[in-house]
Amino acid sequence: MNNKYDLIIIGAGVLGAFHAYHALKMGYTVLMVEKDYQPQEATVRNFGQVVPSGMNSKWQAYGRESLKIYKEIQAITDISIRQNGSVYLASDEQEEALLDELCAINKTNDYASIRWSKTECLTKFSGLRSDYVRSGLYFPDEVTVEPDRMIHQFLDYLVTSLGLSLVTNQLVIHCEEVNGQVEVHTAGGTCFLGAKALVCSGRDFKALFPEIFLNSDLEVSKLQMMKTISQGKEYSLPGSILTGWSIRRYEAFAECPSFAAIKALENENSPQKKWGVHILFKQAEDGSVIIGDSHQYADASSVETLGFDLDMAIDDFMIAEARKIIELPTYEIGQRWWGMYSQCKTSDIFQKNIGNTIQILTGIGGKGMTGSAGFSKENIKSILNSK
Missing domain, CATH: 3.50.50.60 (FAD/NAD(P)-binding domain)
Structure with a gap:
């Protein structure tokens, strides 16, 4: 050296x-x-x-x-990359409108995205609830990592x-x-x-x-995530699954014409807003399903105010909302953790x-x-x- x-x-x-x-x-x-x-x-x-x-x-x-x-x-050495796509699931007309608009934006950007019908979403994802999903937007080129x-x-x-x-x-x-x-x-x-x-x-x-x-102007976000025990060899949940609250949160959708008006109608006092929750699912290689996540913020200079514990009220809320979206063989949690990342204001x-x-x-x-x-x-x- x-x-x-x-x-x-x-x-x-x-x-x-x-x-x-x-x-x-x-x-x-x-x-x-x-x-x-x-x-x-x-x-x-x-x-x-x-x-x-x-x-x-x-x-x-x-x-x-x-x-x-x-x-x-990944073609040279294994770094856990799996190309199995990402899908955003809309649960109401507002979220569907945002999916339509983002799909149009991506056509202009020449980024592959495919609108899926309700039937296509239900066929693709075992356990997806019919009373939740209305349609989806699929990105075939996206990947997951471990x-x-x-x-x-x-x-x-x-x-x-x-x-x-x-x-x-x-x-x-x-x-x-x-x-x-x-x-x-x-x-x-x-x-x-x-x-x-x-x-x-x-x-x-x-x-x-x-x-x-x-x-x-750095601030820190504390996120809570959890992972179920293995769902068994017979159950498969391919790709990254992002739901209606992700549609209402992610930066890409802020470029959609309807976004500002839709956001203005949201309840600012909801637990979802209080804890910055949007429900995501991803199946890990061991068959478990990762569920999350939440976002709590503090200035980087006072990160200690976020605490070092897991807030079980947040986890319980995320599990209850996840059950409204996908019926997994088991929601028994095998692991819980939190992480922090910094960002600029x-x-x-x-x-x-x-x-x-x-x-x-x-x-x-x-x-x-x-x-x-x-x-x-x-x-x-x-x-x-x-x-």
Whole structure:
């Protein structure tokens, strides 16, 4: 292992990992420093849905590029990618109108989407309730990942096949430009030198550049998710299933002509609004079904106010609503967890350059698993001053 690199990346989550991937493919030497034994936070505590369909036009473009990249890597090595599509299920006339409008937008964007009738939805998904669904919008090109193993397999590929230098269990305590290069010091007493540095972990950002952090507009969202026990070998729920509340929440639908008027009619005092719930389903490889999720917000500087427990009232509410949508063989819960991600209040990602050598990049919000691969392909060129 050298002590000098073209690029040092602090944080081994999905955003940092894909910056490493693109830099390595371009022939640069890259060191990644991770404070834990392996990534512990948002990259492994998410739903595992890669859904460009849910994003605004700018980030849909990044997401579509991400799909290509995921599939290219999966063709070389297994990182748990499964192309089984995504579907949005409408439960009323308003949601159907939004599906029609989004389908039209995607025709203009040349992004494949197919309107499904009620009968087609019921035929596709075993247990889907006839009294819930009216129709659907299907995106055949979208994929799912297993977040509890994708990043680990991807990092292994970067190390063994592309030459990434990966240091784990090393807390970075200092990062600054000295004489035109970056010095990165760890708590273990090691100093690494780099031409450029990228800080991709919110917690490292907070510790390394506290004044910038406190003056940022970052906020944190706490999400609760759960997973049933295995549904058995006979039951299959293919793809990502997003429901009416997702239609009413996701950025893509905000570009629909009817969206603002429909949102204005919603009950602001409902539990759904209070807890930021929209019901999603995804079957994991072990046959279990992941159900979620909720969103509670706090400024990043006061994240502790969100607490570190699971609010069982939220879980009970999500299960009750999920039962109204799909009848699973069992709703026995085998695992519950929460995760946190940061996002900006006024922009789509937090990006700040310190001099000519250090970039802080965080606050990608819920776009990380879908948008990181495509966004990183573009952003790495500006970091490394490469065409």
